[in-house]
Amino acid sequence: MKTDTQTYRSQCPLSIALEYIGDKWSLIIIRDMCLGKSRYCDFQNSPEGIPTNILASRLRELEENGLLLKRPYQGKPVRxxxxxxxxxxxxxxxxxxxxxxxxxxxxxxxxxxxxxxEAKPEDLLTMWAQAQKTER
Amino acid sequence: MKTDTQTYRSQCPLSIALEYIGDKWSLIIIRDMCLGKSRYCDFQNSPEGIPTNILASRLRELEENGLLLKRPYQGKPVRxxxxxxxxxxxxxxxxxxxxxxxxxxxxxxxxxxxxxxEAKPEDLLTMWAQAQKTER
DNA sequence: TCCTTTCACTTGCAATAAGCAAGTGACAAT
DNA sequence: ATTGTCACTTGCTTATTGCAAGTGAAAGGA
Structure with a gap:
């Protein structure tokens, strides 16, 4: 979960995967992003009705764990x-x-x-590819 | 989760799957069974160290949900x-x-x-096939 | 006979996480 | 000036986890 000297409950790769996404909400957010959603309110409006505080904390964790990135699409108010x-x-x-x-x-x-x-992981990386470009 | 008039949080098949196995332990138990473990103490001895009360409740849920079956392999004390x-x-x-x-x-x-x-789901059903036979 | 072990759980309880409602601050629109 | 939206945060209640200890049935040994 963390980046260095991480302490997983075991070395089993399945167990480690579950420490990243083994809960009721993380994969729901990933699903939404696979379907093209990208904003906080998009995730909130999904039919499962994720509580807003849990959404915020999951987005934070998923970002810390490197599964997603966020970037501002407007300043004043930063969104x-x-x-x-x-x-x-x-x-x-x-x-x-x-x-x-x-x-x-x-x-x-x-x-x-x-x-x-039919979708493939590469198909989902348009935004990521852009971010890589603008970074250089 | 239940057998009739089940009330899932949404009809999304991913969300439904998570209601069955979206937690930190269910897939650990399924993994153990895929690896040939079959008894309570086998699951307990796995390196992740599942708490015994959670193991009991997960086995119950997984059975209720039809992902596994249990049967006695000895009477007096029933095991x-x-x-x-x-x-x-x-x-x-x-x-x-x-x-x-x-x-x-x-x-x-x-x-x-x-x-x-290389394993396939069918390879895991030896016990299940036997149970089907003895049922008739 | 009595003592110790094992197995498969259950119980009690403290700590953590989930879920609900309401609030906040920055701005935009009316 | 008021209302509304977006992306959160805060407070609080309820539910779930996780730890330790206990239970009952039986087997094995002294």
Whole structure:
């Protein structure tokens, strides 16, 4: 979770992954970003209804952990937009399998948007690529 | 989660999946079962050190939700062993992608056992197949 | 017989996290 | 001057975690 001398509960790569995204909300935010959402209020308006204080703390954690970046899209009042890093975007295959799993095993689940299963992590990095450019 | 008139926080298949396994421990137990563990004390002895009360409640939930079954392997004192149903075993691809993700993005993560990435959900159903047979 | 162990849990309790409602500060629009 | 929006923060209540200890049934040994 932290950057150095991190103390994971075990070295198991699965367990480590769960320390990053093993909760009820982190992957919901990642999903929203995969679907093109990028602002605080976009995340708030998702049907699951994430509490606003939890949203703020999750965005902070995900950023600290390198899964997403935020940058201001306007000054005065500063407003941020969030976008996925490669580390965050690489969770897309996990989301895709979870969606498949639900569709196979749970009745009454909804459909993902068209093209969801065909998407690749690289497709999600437009914003990240821009940020890399402007950084030089 | 429940069997009828279930009330998920949304119809999104990802969100529903997280209501089944979106916490820090459920997938750890599923992982252990994928690795051939089947008894309470096996799960307890895993390096992550799951608290025993949480283990008991997770096993109960996972069984209620149809991801695993338990059956006595001895009477007097009754002792149970747990094994995956197809619904539980089908989470293996999710575990595999999470492991890959950690290996790619997190330094110092351990290696999964040999053959882990080649395994398929069907390979995990020996016990389940037996249970189906003895049921008739 | 009595004592010690093991297994699979349960119980009690303190600490942490989640969830709800309301508030805040910067600005824009009316 | 008032209202509204956005991106949060604060306060508080409830729920979940995590730790330690306890329980009951039986097996094994002295």
């Amino acid at each position: 941020y937009e969030y976008f996925l890093t490669p580390k965050g975007a690489d969770l897309l295959p996990v989301l895709q399998h979870l969606v498949r799993w639900t569709q196979k095993h749970v009745d009454g689940a909804g459909e993902p948007p068209a093209g969801f299963f | 149970y062993e747990y094994f995956l149903t197809p619904k539980g075993a089908d989470l293996l691809p999710v575990l595999q992608h999470l492991v890959r993700w950690t290996q790619k993005h997190v330094d110092g993560a351990g290696e999964p056992p040999a053959g882990f990435f």
